[in-house]
Amino acid sequence: MVTKTEGTQLDDLENQVDNGGGGAWEYLCLVRKLKVRRSEKVLKHGLALLNDPKKRSSLGHDEWTLYEQVAVAAMDCQSLDVAKDCVKALRKQFPESKRVGKLEGLLLEAKGSWAEAEKVYSSFLEENPFDQVVHKRRIAVAKATGNMSTTIELLSKYLDTFMADHDAWRELAEIYISLQMYKQAAFCYEELLLSQPTNALYHLAYADVLYTIGGLEILQSARKYYSSTISLTGGKNRRALFGLCLCSSAIAQLSKGRNKEDKDGLELQSLAAEALQKDYKERAPEKLPLLTAALKSLKVSS
Numbered sequence: 001m002v003t004k005t006e007g008t009q010l011d012d013l014e015n016q017v018d019n020g021g022g023g024a025w026e027y028l029c030l031v032r033k034l035k036v037r038r039s040e041k042v043l044k045h046g047l048a049l050l051n052d053p054k055k056r057s058s059l060g061h062d063e064w065t066l067y068e069q070v071a072v073a074a075m076d077c078q079s080l081d082v083a084k085d086c087v088k089a090l091r092k093q094f095p096e097s098k099r100v101g102k103l104e105g106l107l108l109e110a111k112g113s114w115a116e117a118e119k120v121y122s123s124f125l126e127e128n129p130f131d132q133v134v135h136k137r138r139i140a141v142a143k144a145t146g147n148m149s150t151t152i153e154l155l156s157k158y159l160d161t162f163m164a165d166h167d168a169w170r171e172l173a174e175i176y177i178s179l180q181m182y183k184q185a186a187f188c189y190e191e192l193l194l195s196q197p198t199n200a201l202y203h204l205a206y207a208d209v210l211y212t213i214g215g216l217e218i219l220q221s222a223r224k225y226y227s228s229t230i231s232l233t234g235g236k237n238r239r240a241l242f243g244l245c246l247c248s249s250a251i252a253q254l255s256k257g258r259n260k261e262d263k264d265g266l267e268l269q270s271l272a273a274e275a276l277q278k279d280y281k282e283r284a285p286e287k288l289p290l291l292t293a294a295l296k297s298l299k300v301s302s
Contacts, residue, residue: 002034017045024049039076046070071103075110083107114145132162182213200232204240211247216254223247235275244272249298
């Protein structure tokens with residue numbers, strides 16, 4: 001994560017370079033260090049360095065790092081001729097490099113040559129089945145071609161090996177949700193909650209999925225996770241507050257207030273509604289009538 005100080009430093013340096021104040025190489029180094037994508041700027045200033053023989057030679061071995069950085073930026077900007085020239089120069093310098101081979105795979109992706117890119121990545125995995133980056137590129141290719149069944153299969157295999165990759169679990173959950181496979185999405189969020197039990201976003205996403213699945217017991221679980229989200233965010237998460245109201249209203253309709261837990265749920269609902277109304281009064285008073293109408297339709301009173 002880029003800190004505020006680092007972000008300010010990057011912005012200042014970018015402004016300096018843009019206005020002819022020098023420091024292009026320092027700027028490009030900082031972009032790499034912070035792992036941010038400012039592709040248009042990198043392409044512009046990186047290409048200027050590469051096209052100046054004197055400046056390029058002064059970089060020493062870092063010249064090839066710059067070729068790689070510019071190649072990726074050029075692909076992002078769809079300047080594929082530039083990317084091709086950079087990759088060609090790298091291949092000439094490093095004829096046996098697998099790192100350059102991965103760049104060639106990226107270039108095939110940028111061209112939309114999905115089948116060829118898949119062949120490149122598959123050949124890499126035959127040599128090294130544990131190459132995490134290449135696995136992700138194969139998943140990206142499948143997703144880009146709209147082949148969701150293959151994407152799910154590849155992601156699932158990937159997570160069998162790299163179970164600690166939280167981003168991959170989230171991506172798989174989002175794919176399942178897009179396909180209305182909510183029970184499978186719930187499983188993904190359960191895995192995330194096991195590894196990061198205090199992450200409010202995972203509590204909220206899991207609650208949303210449970211609410212969508214529905215049913216009395218599942219709605220009761222959803223309400224608990226909306227409540228935990230509210231607790232973890234200091235009562236400030238509007239979506240969780242409203243989700244709790246929705247859950248409590250649905251539970252009340254299904255159970256008809258038959259037990260004490262339902263009564264406790266209605267009390268929670270009332271507290272959530274009160275917190276929502278207070279928040280809207282302070283931060284979005286013009287939308288308060290809409291909120292009031294929504295809560296009234298749920299038969300909620302604060």
